[in-house]
Amino acid sequence: MNNIQLMLRASIAAALIGVSAHSLANTASDTAFVGISTTEAPRITQTVDNDHVVTIPKTHLAIVDLASSSSPLDGSVAMSHMQLVLKPSAARQAAMEALITKQHDPKSVQFDHWLTPQQFGDSFGVVDGDVAAVTAWLASQGFTVNSVYPNKAQIDFSGTVAQVNHAFHTQENIYTIDNVKHLANAGDISVPVALQSVIAGVMGLHDSQPRPLVKKPQIAQWDASKKAFVPKVDATATTAPKGIGQAISAHGVRGLVPNDMATMYGINTIRNNGVTGKGITIAVVEEYPMVATDWTNFVNEFNLAKYGGTFQQFNPAPPSGVTNCLDPDVVLAPFKGTPFYNPDFLETVLDAEWATAIAPGANIEVAVCSSYTAGLGATSTNFFGGTFIAATNLINGSTRPDVISASYGFGEHAVDSASKTAIDLMWAQADAEGISVFVSSGDSGTNPSYNGSVINGLRSPTDLSALDANAFASSPHDTGVGGTDLADVLDGTTSQYFAPTPSVVGGSALSYVPEIPWNESCGNGVAAKAAGYSSVLAFCQVYLKHDPDGFYATSEAGSGGPSSTDAKPAWQRQVYNAARDQSRDLPDVALFAASYGGYTWVIVCTNAFPCAPGFTTQMELVGGTSLSSPMFAGIQALMDQGLQARGLPVDQGNAAPTLYALAAQEYGGSSGLTPSSLAACNADNGAKGTAGCVFHNVTRGSNSTQCVSLFNFLQVTNCYNYGSVNYLGLFTNATIGLTSADTSPTSYGAGNKAYGAQPGWSFTSGLGSVNATNLLIAWRAFDDASPAPTSTP
Structure with a gap:
C-alpha cells in the first residue's frame, strides 16, 4: 500500500494538527547552488554595427496578412513601455532548470529553498556587461531606457514610431482587420549581429490582445x-x-x-x-x-x-x-x-x-x-x-x-x-x-x-x-x-x-x-x-x-x-x-x-x-x-x-x-x-x-469540438468535415467538421x-x-x- 493510501486511513482530524519534525527555510539567503555553476563571461564581444543586422524569426503576427487595408503609422507617434526581451545563454537556461528541479525534489537540500528576483537575475539573467551593452545601444538609437528588471531578462524602454522603424528595420502600420483598426509591425524585426545572442525580440510592436x-x-x-x-x-x-x-x-x-x-x-x-x-x-x-x-x-x-x-x-x-x-x-x-x-x-x-x-x-x-x-x-x-x-x-x-x-x-x-x-x-x-x-x-x-x-x-x-x-x-x-x-x-x-x-x-x-x-x-x-x-x-x-x-x-x-x-x-x-x-x-x-x-x-x-x-x-x-x-x-x-x-x-x-x-x-x-x-x-x-x-x-x-473551413484557401487542418454549411449566411462554400488528432482525417472516431x-x-x-x-x-x-x-x- 502506498504512502497516500496509508495517510488516508489515518484520522483526518489527527492529520490536520501537529508539528513536523523539522522546518525548512523559505528564503534563499542561506542557500548555495550545490553543483550548479552560473558564472559566465559576456556574450557581446563584437562592436555593434547598425548596418550589419540579422532578422529574428516570428517577431511579427501573421494575422496582418489578412488585413483589408493598411497605412503607415506616423513617425511621431509615441510608443511607450515596450519590453526588450533578453534571452539567457543555453548554459544559464540549463542551470536554471536544474536548480528548479532540485527545488521541487524532497530528497534535495535545495527543496523549497526559493530565490529573490535579484538572485534570479544574477544567476540566470543576462550578465551585467551584456545588459550595459544593450542599454547603451537603445540609448544610441534615441530610445529612453525606463528600467532594467531585476531578472535581467527584460528592459522597459520608450520611443517613437520613427525610432522603432529605424532601429529594428521594420514598419509600424495601421491595419484594418475585421473592420477594426490595429497597430502592428509589418515584418519581422532585425537587430545588430553583435547583439543577436542576447536579444529575443521586442514586446509592444503590435496591439493584438488575448481574450x-x-x-x-x-x-x-x-x-x-x-x-x-x-x-x-x-x-x-x-x-x-x-x-x-x-x-x-x-x-x-x-x-x-x-x-x-x-x-x-x-x-x-x-x-x-x-x-x-x-x-x-x-x-x-x-x-x-x-x-x-x-x-x-x-x-x-x-x-x-x-x-x-x-x-x-x-x-x-x-x-x-x-x-x-x-x-x-x-x-x-x-x-x-x-x-x-x-x-x-x-x-x-x-x-x-x-x-x-x-x-x-x-x-x-x-x-x-x-x-x-x-x-x-x-x-x-x-x-x-x-x-x-x-x-x-x-x-x-x-x-x-x-x-x-x-x-x-x-x-x-x-x-x-x-x-x-x-x-x-x-x-x-x-x-x-x-x-x-x-x-x-x-x-x-x-x-x-x-x-x-x-x-x-x-x-x-x-x-x-x-x-x-x-x-x-x-x-x-x-x-x-x-x-x-x-x-x-x-x-x-x-x-x-x-x-x-x-x-x-x-x-x-x-x-x-x-x-x-x-x-x-x-x-x-x-x-x-x-x-x-x-x-x-x-x-x-x-x-x-x-x-x-x-x-x-x-x-x-x-x-x-x-x-x-x-x-x-x-x-x-x-x-x-x-x-x-x-x-x-x-x-x-x-x-x-x-x-x-x-x-x-x-x-x-x-x-x-x-x-x-x-x-x-x-x-x-x-x-x-x-x-x-x-x-x-x-x-x-x-x-x-x-x-x-x-x-x-x-x-x-x-x-x-x-x-x-x-x-x-x-x-x-x-x-x-x-x-x-x-x-x-x-x-x-x-x-x-x-x-x-x-x-x-x-x-x-x-x-473535440466543431471547426469550420471558410474558404478554399483557408482549409483548417485536423478537422474532419462531416457536411457543408452556409456559415452565418456569409460563406456559401464553407464546410463544418469535428477536431481530430489526424492532420487530414478521412474518418472520425475514438x-x-x-x-x-x-x-x-x-x-x-x-x-x-x-x-x-x-x-x-x-x-x-x-x-x-x-x-x-x-x-x-
Missing part, C-alpha cells in the same frame, strides 16, 4: 416555484433550433454558490479545521478593474466574511524606473458615459470572487494594469498587455504573492516569439521564487484562440491547425487548469447529488458530483448518448439539419493540447497514460467551468447586478476556465496554509510537479502495473467511490478524435479534479519526506 477566458454571462431571476434561475430572454436573439441546448428546460438553470464547490471538492473538512487560506496572498492579474464593493457584497451574501479574508486592488509598479502600470480608471476616465467605459470588468470580478469562494481567509490582490493608452488605441506593451505587466511587476517586486492566477489566453501559433519567450521566462522566475502560478487552459476546445466562437483558422492564417495550446499556460513552470462539466444532468442522476430545494448560502450540492469534460458542441459524446444517438457524427448531423447556417456551431469547451514550443518536463512523463510526445501538454488539472446546454453556472455579484438576500433581484451567472483557474489558486492557498501549520514551507512554487508525483501514486506510473486505485478513483464512481482519492479521474467524453478522456492523464482534463482534504494530507506526506536542513547545504 479573457470567460463565457458570455447569463442574466437570470430566481423563481422559487421552479427552484431554479430563469434566464432573461433576449428578444433580439434567434430562436434556437429544436434539439440544441436541450438541457435547458422550462425548469430554469442552476447557479452554484461557494458552498457548493466546498462540498463538491472536499474543502469543508479542512475548512472546519481552520484551513481557510488565512495568511496566504492570491494575486489575480488583470487588465481591467472591478468595483471593490462587488467583493464585499459577495463575501457578505455567502457568509464568507467571518473567515477574515481581505481585498486590495492596485496597480503594481515596476521595481525601478518610470511606471508602466497605468490605472485603467484614470486612463479610461475620458470615456465615462460611453459604452467603451466599464469600471466593472466581469473577468476581474469572477477571478477575485471565486478565489475567495475557495479560500475565504486569503488575502486577495487584484493586480491590474491598463492595456489602453488614450489616442493610440490598445496598448503598446505586448501581446498579453496589462496582464503580463501586472504579473511581471509582481514577480520582480519586493513584496510578492504566494499564488498567482491568470485567466487569459491565446494559441501559441498566433503569438509572436518575443512574447512567448518572455512569458516562459516570467513563469520560470515565479517558480524559482516559490510562487505557484495557475493559468486557464482555454475555452475553445483544441485551439484556445477562438473563445466564444468556432475554430476557423483566421487567428493564425499561416498555421491553420485546429490544434494549439494556450501560450500563456504552456510553460513547464505554471499549472494549466482545464474545465469540467457536471455529469448529473445528462446522466439523469441529479437527485442523487443535489438537494431539491437549494439554500441561498449553502447551495444544493450534497457531495462530489461525477464530472465529464466541459464541451458545449455536438462533439460531446456524453450528450449524444443521452439524447439517444449512436455517435457524435449522427448527433452533429441533426444539429446541421436544424441549423444549416451554422449559427449555433461552437468550439466552446475546456481547452487542451500539446505545445509547439515548450518541451515536456520530466515530471509530466511519470503518470499513467501521459501523452507519448515530446511536448509540454495541457491541461494539468481541471475543475468545474461550465455545462453543456448552459444549464449549470456560478453566481457572481457585480455592480450592475448586485447579490441580494434571497436572490430577490436579477443575478449574473458566469462560467469558463476563467472560473477554474482562480478556484485552483484558492485550493493552493489552502495547501500553503495547511503545510505551514505543520512547520513546512508555506510557498511551493509550481504545483504541477507535486501534483503529478501524487497522481503517479494513485493512477500508476508510465510503466509497470497499475494500482487498483486507478479504477477506484474514476470520477464516475461518485462521492462514495472516490472518498479516499486525491484526484477524481475524468474518463468519459471529449473536448481513435482519432481530438481529444478523448481516458483513465490516467488526458488532454481533456489532465489529472482531473481534486479532493482538497485528501490532497492536503498527501501533500504533507510528500513534503515531509524532505531532508532536515543542515548548516552547510
Whole structure:
C-alpha cells in the first residue's frame, strides 16, 4: 500500500494538527547552488554595427496578412513601455532548470529553498556587461531606457514610431482587420549581429490582445416555484433550433454558490479545521478593474466574511524606473458615459470572487494594469498587455504573492516569439521564487484562440491547425487548469447529488458530483448518448439539419493540447497514460467551468447586478476556465496554509510537479502495473467511490469540438468535415467538421478524435479534479519526506 493510501486511513482530524519534525527555510539567503555553476563571461564581444543586422524569426503576427487595408503609422507617434526581451545563454537556461528541479525534489537540500528576483537575475539573467551593452545601444538609437528588471531578462524602454522603424528595420502600420483598426509591425524585426545572442525580440510592436477566458454571462431571476434561475430572454436573439441546448428546460438553470464547490471538492473538512487560506496572498492579474464593493457584497451574501479574508486592488509598479502600470480608471476616465467605459470588468470580478469562494481567509490582490493608452488605441506593451505587466511587476517586486492566477489566453501559433519567450521566462522566475502560478487552459476546445466562437483558422492564417495550446499556460513552470462539466444532468442522476430545494448560502450540492469534460458542441459524446444517438457524427448531423447556417456551431469547451514550443518536463512523463510526445501538454488539472446546454453556472455579484438576500433581484451567472483557474489558486492557498501549520514551507512554487508525483501514486506510473486505485478513483464512481482519492479521474467524453473551413484557401487542418454549411449566411462554400488528432482525417472516431478522456492523464482534463482534504494530507506526506536542513547545504 502506498504512502497516500496509508495517510488516508489515518484520522483526518489527527492529520490536520501537529508539528513536523523539522522546518525548512523559505528564503534563499542561506542557500548555495550545490553543483550548479552560473558564472559566465559576456556574450557581446563584437562592436555593434547598425548596418550589419540579422532578422529574428516570428517577431511579427501573421494575422496582418489578412488585413483589408493598411497605412503607415506616423513617425511621431509615441510608443511607450515596450519590453526588450533578453534571452539567457543555453548554459544559464540549463542551470536554471536544474536548480528548479532540485527545488521541487524532497530528497534535495535545495527543496523549497526559493530565490529573490535579484538572485534570479544574477544567476540566470543576462550578465551585467551584456545588459550595459544593450542599454547603451537603445540609448544610441534615441530610445529612453525606463528600467532594467531585476531578472535581467527584460528592459522597459520608450520611443517613437520613427525610432522603432529605424532601429529594428521594420514598419509600424495601421491595419484594418475585421473592420477594426490595429497597430502592428509589418515584418519581422532585425537587430545588430553583435547583439543577436542576447536579444529575443521586442514586446509592444503590435496591439493584438488575448481574450479573457470567460463565457458570455447569463442574466437570470430566481423563481422559487421552479427552484431554479430563469434566464432573461433576449428578444433580439434567434430562436434556437429544436434539439440544441436541450438541457435547458422550462425548469430554469442552476447557479452554484461557494458552498457548493466546498462540498463538491472536499474543502469543508479542512475548512472546519481552520484551513481557510488565512495568511496566504492570491494575486489575480488583470487588465481591467472591478468595483471593490462587488467583493464585499459577495463575501457578505455567502457568509464568507467571518473567515477574515481581505481585498486590495492596485496597480503594481515596476521595481525601478518610470511606471508602466497605468490605472485603467484614470486612463479610461475620458470615456465615462460611453459604452467603451466599464469600471466593472466581469473577468476581474469572477477571478477575485471565486478565489475567495475557495479560500475565504486569503488575502486577495487584484493586480491590474491598463492595456489602453488614450489616442493610440490598445496598448503598446505586448501581446498579453496589462496582464503580463501586472504579473511581471509582481514577480520582480519586493513584496510578492504566494499564488498567482491568470485567466487569459491565446494559441501559441498566433503569438509572436518575443512574447512567448518572455512569458516562459516570467513563469520560470515565479517558480524559482516559490510562487505557484495557475493559468486557464482555454475555452475553445483544441485551439484556445477562438473563445466564444468556432475554430476557423483566421487567428493564425499561416498555421491553420485546429490544434494549439494556450501560450500563456504552456510553460513547464505554471499549472494549466482545464474545465469540467457536471455529469448529473445528462446522466439523469441529479437527485442523487443535489438537494431539491437549494439554500441561498449553502447551495444544493450534497457531495462530489461525477464530472465529464466541459464541451458545449455536438462533439460531446456524453450528450449524444443521452439524447439517444449512436455517435457524435449522427448527433452533429441533426444539429446541421436544424441549423444549416451554422449559427449555433461552437468550439466552446475546456481547452487542451500539446505545445509547439515548450518541451515536456520530466515530471509530466511519470503518470499513467501521459501523452507519448515530446511536448509540454495541457491541461494539468481541471475543475468545474461550465455545462453543456448552459444549464449549470456560478453566481457572481457585480455592480450592475448586485447579490441580494434571497436572490430577490436579477443575478449574473458566469462560467469558463476563467472560473477554474482562480478556484485552483484558492485550493493552493489552502495547501500553503495547511503545510505551514505543520512547520513546512508555506510557498511551493509550481504545483504541477507535486501534483503529478501524487497522481503517479494513485493512477500508476508510465510503466509497470497499475494500482487498483486507478479504477477506484474514476470520477464516475461518485462521492462514495472516490472518498479516499486525491484526484477524481475524468474518463468519459471529449473536448473535440466543431471547426469550420471558410474558404478554399483557408482549409483548417485536423478537422474532419462531416457536411457543408452556409456559415452565418456569409460563406456559401464553407464546410463544418469535428477536431481530430489526424492532420487530414478521412474518418472520425475514438481513435482519432481530438481529444478523448481516458483513465490516467488526458488532454481533456489532465489529472482531473481534486479532493482538497485528501490532497492536503498527501501533500504533507510528500513534503515531509524532505531532508532536515543542515548548516552547510
